[in-house]
Amino acid sequence: MTEYKYDVTMSCGGCSGAVTKALNKLEGVDKFDVSLEKQRVVVESSTLNQDEILAAIKKTGKAAKVATD
Amino acid sequence: MTEYKYDVTMSCGGCSGAVTKALNKLEGVDKFDVSLEKQRVVVESSTLNQDEILAAIKKTGKAAKVATD
Numbered sequence: 001m002t003e004y005k006y007d008v009t010m011s012c013g014g015c016s017g018a019v020t021k022a023l024n025k026l027e028g029v030d031k032f033d034v035s036l037e038k039q040r041v042v043v044e045s046s047t048l049n050q051d052e053i054l055a056a057i058k059k060t061g062k063a064a065k066v067a068t069d
Numbered sequence: 070m071t072e073y074k075y076d077v078t079m080s081c082g083g084c085s086g087a088v089t090k091a092l093n094k095l096e097g098v099d100k101f102d103v104s105l106e107k108q109r110v111v112v113e114s115s116t117l118n119q120d121e122i123l124a125a126i127k128k129t130g131k132a133a134k135v136a137t138d
Contacts, residue, residue: 010083011083014078014079014084015083018087018130060087
């Protein structure tokens with residue numbers, strides 16, 4: 001299991017809800033947390049890689065990048 | 070060219086921006102308008118059908134349905 005962190009621009013509950021919905025639907029996600037307050041999305045997966053998860057988040061139309069901290 | 074109308078739940082500029090981004094990327098869209106105020110998305114296309122456009126909007130994680138008015 002690997003943990004991946006992303007900075008995602010989310011302005012309201014509708015934004016974070018959209019990301020939550022996308023991750024709920026994404027096959028291979030074991031656990032995740034979407035924080036509107038921290039503008040941070042943390043995803044745990046054994047089968048998906050960093051870029052695959054990033055692509056799924058970006059499909060929501062949100063600006064997203066791999067977190068460096 | 071056919072005009073399609075959808076009711077889309079968008080709570081802030083980030084929400085409507087996400088839908089705008091998705092429609093900008095969608096091949097076959099000739100023209101579109103996203104109204105946060107009206108919770109309404111109008112799309113003109115000659116090649117896409119109603120369901121294809123709805124599916125693209127839903128990929129953003131927003132609740133969306135074909136408008137009946």
